Amino acid sequence: MSESTYAAADNPHDAERARLDMLESMNDPLTQRRMNEIGIEKGWRCLEVGAGGGSVVRWLADEVGDDGSVVACDLNPRFLQDLGRKNVEVREHNILTDDLEENVFDFAHCRAVLMHLPDPGIAIQRIAAALKPGRWVLFEEGDFGMFGATDLEYPGAEEFTRVSRMCWDLSVQAGTMNSYFGRKLYGYLRDLQFDDIHNEGILRVGSGGDDPIGKFWRASFEVPGMQRLVDGGVLQQSELDHLKHMMGDNDFHFIGGALFAARGRKPKT
Numbered sequence: 001m002s003e004s005t006y007a008a009a010d011n012p013h014d015a016e017r018a019r020l021d022m023l024e025s026m027n028d029p030l031t032q033r034r035m036n037e038i039g040i041e042k043g044w045r046c047l048e049v050g051a052g053g054g055s056v057v058r059w060l061a062d063e064v065g066d067d068g069s070v071v072a073c074d075l076n077p078r079f080l081q082d083l084g085r086k087n088v089e090v091r092e093h094n095i096l097t098d099d100l101e102e103n104v105f106d107f108a109h110c111r112a113v114l115m116h117l118p119d120p121g122i123a124i125q126r127i128a129a130a131l132k133p134g135r136w137v138l139f140e141e142g143d144f145g146m147f148g149a150t151d152l153e154y155p156g157a158e159e160f161t162r163v164s165r166m167c168w169d170l171s172v173q174a175g176t177m178n179s180y181f182g183r184k185l186y187g188y189l190r191d192l193q194f195d196d197i198h199n200e201g202i203l204r205v206g207s208g209g210d211d212p213i214g215k216f217w218r219a220s221f222e223v224p225g226m227q228r229l230v231d232g233g234v235l236q237q238s239e240l241d242h243l244k245h246m247m248g249d250n251d252f253h254f255i256g257g258a259l260f261a262a263r264g265r266k267p268k269t
């Protein structure tokens with residue numbers, strides 16, 4: 001496997017599978033709505049970059065049918081080996097360094113991947129080059145700019161807000177994650193002079209405890225990349241423990257990440 005700065009790259013198998021399951025159930029309905037707006041057609045050749053747990057790959061494979069196909073790429077395709085679809089090709093592939101065919105795909109999608117890359121512009125150029133002229137891309141990426149408690153008076157809420165925002169800033173400084181990347185998607189498509197650009201963002205609000213958003217963030221605070229902030233001396237163990245603790249509290253309400261989405265069509269000429 002190629003080297004990665006991805007904070008969950010070395011998350012143990014079962015923990016990462018469970019975390020990706022939560023990510024998929026939170027985001028798939030939005031992603032499918034956005035893909036339906038584009039109108040995925042039978043016979044299309046699709047590219048899924050950073051395919052993760054594979055739910056989007058399975059959905060796309062069913063949409064394009066037997067005459068279409070999906071290339072599912074991931075730096076670590078450990079969860080893509082058994083998707084049960086004949087029209088899927090899985091590739092171990094680093095979008096920053098490994099070649100892709102050019103001008104062959106009808107649709108390319110990438111979700112919660114670019115924000116984890118040290119140079120997302122390289123990945124975006126490569127994905128754009130892989131599209132046929134006139135065909136669609138959909139990028140969906142997180143943005144944690146509003147992360148924090150909804151009610152700062154709640155016990156522990158102010159500390160949660162302070163520490164979580166500090167973590168996102170530290171991740172940016174360490175170059176391991178661009179925590180505020182979602183808002184930049186539109187600019188990339190505009191600079192590529194894509195046609196029919198559409199841009200939106202959905203902000204997630206939820207609670208700790210049994211709420212899926214709280215469970216997802218608790219699991220995300222447990223990935224090795226978070227512990228590395230403690231080991232590196234920039235975050236206290238008690239601060240990381242506080243974030244996890246608040247994610248176990250059903251009565252604590254917080255603003256999570258926004259999921260931005262930008263789509264557009266590669267120019268015909």
Ligand SMILES: C[S@@+](CC[C@H](N)C(=O)[O-])C[C@H]1O[C@@H](n2cnc3c(N)ncnc32)[C@H](O)[C@@H]1O
Nearest residue numbers: 006050051052074075076093094095111112113
């Ligand atoms: C947060 S997960 C998102 C998974 C999936 N896209 C989803 O939204 O359900 C990020 C994924 O990007 C992959 N990834 C990270 N860096 C990558 C790179 N340089 N090239 C390809 N995939 C990468 C990771 O292995 C992981 O599967």
